[in-house]
Amino acid sequence: MxxxxxxxxxxxxxxxxxxxxxxxxxxxxxxxxxxxxxxxxxxxxxxxxxxxxxxxxxxxxxxxxxxxxxDELLLALVEPAFDELLALADSGLQARRRGGLDVAGYVDYLLRHRRVAAYLTRDPTAMSRPGLVEKGTRMREQVEAMLLGGDGDDLGNLWGAATLQALAGALLAAPPDASEEWLREELTELGAHLRAGYRKAARRRGGSGTVQPQTGMKPDR
The missing domain is CATH 1.10.10.60 (Homeodomain-like)
Structure with missing residues (x-):
């Protein structure tokens, strides 16, 4: 209920x-x-x-x-949302392999768990508690991969983290009286713009997003 x-x-x-x-x-x-x-x-x-x-x-x-x-209470509070997101990320990666996935599923997830998402964004101490660190890291990595393609390179990690932060931040910054329909439309569009930016950056970098350790830059192509 x-x-x-x-x-x-x-x-x-x-x-x-x-x-x-x-x-x-x-x-x-x-x-x-x-x-x-x-x-x-x-x-x-x-x-x-x-x-x-x-x-x-x-x-x-x-x-x-x-x-x-x-800690037991906190885990019980956030674990259902985490488990749902991990399942979403897994199905999202499979969908990408069949031809791509937009951010709508992740936006719907954020709206369903708006209070938990807002709380965890405002209270990073909670994410450092025992039992949540490993789960939170795994969740973040899988969702970044779902949103941006699962390449796992430096460029993808950078844009994936930016996309997660931008969507969560936008949710927090939304007007209190914003309707769910308005939020869904705007957050989905924001996510689509960020994914397009990542694809453009990947093309500019010649398809390789790994930063060279010697210089901190990738070689020119």
Whole structure:
């Protein structure tokens, strides 16, 4: 079930862990929703299990019943979104091999998980927590490959990182009252322009995006 909550000026659906088939009890989902609200407001480091209990009006023991640590709670909060993105990246790479893929699927993903994406962008400390570093690195690499072709060279890594940052930043900068349809159109167009820029840069570099270690530049062709 989706619930709309206002956080940081946005009214967006809670889709992080409360999806169908997640196996979470109603009590655990309430803890996750409250945690995301507080993490978004005060950051991971600035939020305690007691704060979450106070927000819910329950005892700390009630929160501890579902999640023993903040790290366990954070992982449960973001893991469904991460797993969905990894599956999207895998299917996206297969689609590219059949003739190409635009950024629409990734944009739709960002919109579905807007609150989690906004929170993680604002609180990089969360991504450095145990259990998220390796998963986050793998996720970033696969999504960059999905968006730009999977070449894995220096140029692709540069443009892939820029594309991810640009789309996430644009989502954060969007007006609070922007409709989902407007956001989808603008973010998709932005992503298409960035992919076109990457292709142009790759052609200019002669099809090789690997920087030469001796000079930091690729040889002229």
């Amino acid at each position: 989706r619930r709309v909550t206002s956080v940081a000026g946005y009214a967006v659906p809670v889709t992080s862990a409360g999806t169908a088939g997640s196996g979470r009890s109603a009590g655990a989902q309430r803890v996750l929703d409250a945690a995301l609200e507080l993490f978004s407001e005060h950051g991971f480091e600035g939020t305690s299990l007691q704060d979450i209990a106070d927000r819910l009006g329950v005892t700390k023991a009630a929160v501890y019943y579902h999640f023993h640590t903040k």
